[in-house]
Amino acid sequence: MTKPPPPNTPPWPTHHPRYTGVTNPLPPQRGRWLHTAADIALAIGLLVIDVIAPLIAFAFGLDAAGYMMFDPAVDNSSVSLTRPFAYVAVVGGIVLVSAFLLFMARAIISSGAQVLAGLVLVLVAVIGIHDADRKAHPHPAPTSPSINPGALCRSGGDNSECGGS
Numbered sequence: 001m002t003k004p005p006p007p008n009t010p011p012w013p014t015h016h017p018r019y020t021g022v023t024n025p026l027p028p029q030r031g032r033w034l035h036t037a038a039d040i041a042l043a044i045g046l047l048v049i050d051v052i053a054p055l056i057a058f059a060f061g062l063d064a065a066g067y068m069m070f071d072p073a074v075d076n077s078s079v080s081l082t083r084p085f086a087y088v089a090v091v092g093g094i095v096l097v098s099a100f101l102l103f104m105a106r107a108i109i110s111s112g113a114q115v116l117a118g119l120v121l122v123l124v125a126v127i128g129i130h131d132a133d134r135k136a137h138p139h140p141a142p143t144s145p146s147i148n149p150g151a152l153c154r155s156g157g158d159n160s161e162c163g164g165s
Helices: 036-065 082-104 108-136
Strands: none
Touching: 036 082, 036 108, 082 108
C-alpha cells in the first residue's frame, strides 16, 4: 500500500527527478574537457579567423575614414589611420571575449591561443593608433633652442665650447 502524502504538500514534485534521497545525493557534475585533438583543431581554425577578421575590419575602417583604395588619382595622404586601427582593437576585444568563453567551455588550448591572438591584436591597434595620432598632430619644430646663447655650452667650460660665442 502506498502511504498518503502529508497534509499541505503540493501535488507536483519538489525535488530533482534523479534525486533519490538524502542518503544518495546526485553525483557531482564534472566539467568535460574538450578532446586535445579537437581543441587543437579549434585553435587552428580560430587563429585563421583571427587573421582574416582584422584585415576585413581594417579595410572597413579605411573605407569609413575616406581612403580611396582603387583610385590612383586620389591623394590619400591626409587620411588618418586612427579609425581603422580602432576597428582592429574592437576585433581584438571580441577575440579576448571569445577566449574567456572558450576557457569556460574548458577548451584550454584554444583559449590560450585566443588570449595571445587577442593581446597581439589589441597591442598592434594601440601602437597603430598612437602612431597615426602622432603623424596627424606633429610637434612643432622649435624656432630657437634657447634665448640665452650660453645655454648651448656642451661641458660648462669656457666660452670657446659654447655654440653662441
